[in-house]
Structures are given as C-alpha cells and as structure tokens.
Amino acid sequence: MEYFARRKKVSGLDTLNKHVKKNMALVVLASLVHSAGPAHGASEKHSIDSSHSKITMHVYKAGLFSGLAHDHVRNLS
Numbered sequence: 001m002e003y004f005a006r007r008k009k010v011s012g013l014d015t016l017n018k019h020v021k022k023n024m025a026l027v028v029l030a031s032l033v034h035s036a037g038p039a040h041g042a043s044e045k046h047s048i049d050s051s052h053s054k055i056t057m058h059v060y061k062a063g064l065f066s067g068l069a070h071d072h073v074r075n076l077s
Contacts, residue, residue: 054077056074
C-alpha cells in the first residue's frame with residue numbers, strides 16, 4: 001500500500017517534469033528566434049526631425065496613497 005502512495009506522488013512529479021520540459025523548450029525556441037534578429041529593415045537608417053517631434057509622457061497615480069495624488073502629463077519637445 002505504501003508503494004502505491006509513493007508511486008502516485010512520483011507520477012505527479014513526472015507530469016510536472018513534462019510541463020517544465022515543455023516550457024523550457026518554448027523558452028529556448030523563443031530565445032533562438034529573438035537572437036536571430038529582425039528579418040528585414042535592419043540596415044535602414046532614419047533621422048528624427050526634433051523640431052516636428054513630440055513626446056507625451058503620462059504618469060498615473062497608484063499605490064497606497066493614490067487617493068491623495070493626481071495624474072501627471074508631461075509634454076516634451
């Protein structure tokens with residue numbers, strides 16, 4: 001009886017190991033695809049016209065004291 005109880009736990013570990021192996025394979029595959037680099041457009045150069053460019057940064061309130069704060073919007077040009 002004790003053997004079957006231990007065997008059941010081991011089979012649970014076998015299932016866990018299968019999931020870990022599958023996830024590890026996906027991580028390795030994603031890393032290989034990412035390291036391959038972009039498929040196109042890697043050699044294109046672009047210039048940014050800073051006189052016509054604008055960056056808007058939104059900072060939202062969060063956390064314990066968010067009820068006492070307000071949101072911020074910063075425009076950078």
